[in-house]
Amino acid sequence: MKLHQNPRPTTYLVTGFGDGYLQIGERQLTRTVVLGPGLLREDWGAGSIDQLDAADFAQLTTLDAQILLLGTGPTQQFPPPSLLRPLIDAGIGVEVMDTLAAARTYNILVAEGRAVAAALILPEPVPSA
Template sequence: MKLQSDVSFAARPITAHGPGYVTVGGERLTRSFLLGPAGIDATWGPDSFDGLSTDHFAALAAVPCDIMLLGTGSRQRFPAPALLRPLIEAGRGIEVMDTAAAARTYSILVADGRSVAVALIVE
């Protein structure tokens, strides 16, 4: 008997990324966005890391997934603990890395059939 992994949910692969863009399933995005099992939310993101607010993290806390990633732009930066309050109150964790690393990690986890969401700051 041959077993195959079936990744048939709405996950869209990240196929490319570079300075100022991320390509998701053939769609080139030039603004920050949230990508999860339900698809792309192009309205999620701030224009830069410094624009992150508790509202952004409240939106992340509402995403139904097992793993949450945050890509912080061209370099890894950690959000102020006060911004993370919505995630803490929801009992959720988040893995923080630069956007390129978050894109790669998301793609690996999706290919493995994991329930994952990624919020990417595109700069």
């Protein structure tokens, strides 16, 4: 499904999604990604919220953002509060939602000119038998 065109080509936006992928501009990504002001970081963390650790979240404190949207896969899952502590200590607000909701919200906040980043978890593909 196509979401919309990016009016500012230097800003990364989620332009579409499908079964097991997000489209960022013209690229289809099938792994977890972090988007932020001038940033596209592929393969951040792991393929599920349960596999993330404190070091994964500590990396996010360096983002130039006031808000971090955490997309946790197909369903909303809250990480342990101890993992969010580095972000809270850095003054970064965290909103947790499913990945597609986080992607849509990220695009809206970027369009509003907000200092926002998104860590979007895409579940690792299940190998076919």
